[in-house]
Amino acid sequence: MVMTSPNSAPEVLARVAQSAQTSVVNGLHKLEFRAMSTLCRVNFHGVPADVARDFQRDVVTWTAQFEARYSRFIPDSLIGRINAAAGEHWVETDPETDRLFNLCQELFFFTRGSFDPTALPLIKLWNWKQQPPAVPDDAAIQAALALVGWNKIQRRPGGIFLPQIGMALDLGGIGKEYAVDCVMNMAIQRGIANVLVDFGQDVRVRGHAPDKKFWLIGLDDAKTPGKCWAGVAVTDHAVASSGDYLRNFVFNGRRYGHILDPRTGYPALNDCRAVSIIAPSCTIAGLLSTSVCILGAKEGLQLVELHPGAAGAVTTETTKLYSRKFHEYIPA
Secondary structure: OOOOOOOOHHHHHHHHHHHOEEEEEOOEEEEEEEEOOEEEEEEEEOOOHHHHHHHHHHHHHHHHHHHHHHOOOOOOOHHHHHHHOOOOOOEEOOHHHHHHHHHHHHHHHHOOOOOOOOOHHHHHHOOOOOOOOOOOOHHHHHHHHOOOOHHHOEEEOOEEEOOOOOOOOOHHHOHHHHHHHHHHHHHHHOOOOEEEEEEOOEEEEEOOOOOOOOEEEEEEOOOOOOOEEEEEEEOOOEEEEEEOOOOEEEEOOEEEEOOEOOOOOOEOOOOOOEEEEEEOOHHHHHHHHHHHHHHOHHHHHHHHHHOOOOEEEEEOOOOEEEOOOHHHHOOO
């Protein structure tokens, strides 16, 4: 079944396409545009001009269509329609969406429930921009928690149903990273050997940067945001970082970060300030970085070690902790 595009798709495509800028610097093709409320960059080299032009056009079009279909902020998106139908009726899904939801199912169990696409009722409850800061009361949190739980939803091939009014999906914990992987697959299908895809600092690379054997990715310093504490040399891998050092508040002496634990309804409370993960795919890198923030350094790094090809670094208030293979990516 092929789903029709939402009515807002042309508007999203026009907005994203209008933001797109391209350039070529010393043979490196650069594309920048805004989609999914973030800056998206795709850099690549070693291809003819016509291949570069077609690839850049297709990346912009595909990303805009992805946003139009899966953004919770667009009422007639597929996610918007699924959420609006909660407690009322099933919504048809296409094979691509079924695959995406199957991935959500796997990741929900792999992360022990720390990744949960049904956490939107909790996300809406917490407002980190409110002044003065406020914490929702426990009754409100418990009411929202009753609407959360990926294992509560009902699925079948070609359909999904949220059984309770008020349940809602938010793919923000996986959407950008999944899109990065899809764009990388577009590059691979076109035979583009050397490419960097960066959507909001969720990055995946293939091959190498010009005149180098790898791509060098900087890791933001949680204690001095905007500066890098290290650079990692990667090829054919992804790098994603998470942390609450930019968005948090203190209320009655307790620090509240913006990364929610969907199992408790409260922001994660542990020793993690920032986490950086290297993994074969951006989806896994992003998922692990957020999960480690929720699980804490010790349990989180144990989870990283369970995933083949993954490595990670955790910044706490007092130190940095690493998985066994992380230092292999620090250039000499």
